[in-house]
Amino acid sequence: MLVFVVFTCIVLFIDKGRLKKDPAHQDEGHFTDYMSGFFPIILIVFVLRTFVAEPFQIPSSSMRPNLVVGDFILVNKFSYGIRMPILNNVLVPTGEVGRGDVVVFNYPENTKINYVKRAIGVPGDLIEYKNKVLSINGKVVEDHPVGPLSYTENTRQYGQITIATEAYRETINGH
Numbered sequence: 001m002l003v004f005v006v007f008t009c010i011v012l013f014i015d016k017g018r019l020k021k022d023p024a025h026q027d028e029g030h031f032t033d034y035m036s037g038f039f040p041i042i043l044i045v046f047v048l049r050t051f052v053a054e055p056f057q058i059p060s061s062s063m064r065p066n067l068v069v070g071d072f073i074l075v076n077k078f079s080y081g082i083r084m085p086i087l088n089n090v091l092v093p094t095g096e097v098g099r100g101d102v103v104v105f106n107y108p109e110n111t112k113i114n115y116v117k118r119a120i121g122v123p124g125d126l127i128e129y130k131n132k133v134l135s136i137n138g139k140v141v142e143d144h145p146v147g148p149l150s151y152t153e154n155t156r157q158y159g160q161i162t163i164a165t166e167a168y169r170e171t172i173n174g175h
Contacts, residue, residue, distance in 0.1 A: 100175025
């Protein structure tokens with residue numbers, strides 16, 4: 001997106017420079033005129049996506065039943081701080097991640113993959129998951145069966161499959 005903003009800005013300056021040199025030849029620069037018209041739109045989209053909100057697509061079924069594969073969510077960029085583009089450094093902190101928040105982050109082993117998950121812990125918490133029992137700071141998180149859950153999943157290996165499982169609900173600090 002940044003490259004497209006820079007490109008359309010350069011084309012805009014080329015187009016404006018050509019018009020200043022010879023206003024009679026403005027009909028010859030159709031491409032530069034057309035591309036320079038995109039600059040304000042691309043700049044606004046770039047600023048909005050960088051500083052205000054960004055759309056993400058749900059990549060897996062891990063957030064079922066609320067968020068399913070292919071759903072789009074709009075992420076508020078101001079929730080945890082105003083960040084520097086590309087460097088991703090926090091310039092102005094505006095909040096902290098809390099339990100129950102849906103967060104988007106890069107997978108540490110492959111930063112091109114975005115993960116969408118619900119936070120269950122905050123810095124300083126001791127999270128333990130052993131024998132299908134979740135505990136936070138030594139306190140077991142109670143879960144209650146909700147009932148059967150069945151959904152269709154598209155996989156690369158097997159195509160479309162139906163998954164039948166049991167749904168559980170847990171509450172962590174009111175979330």
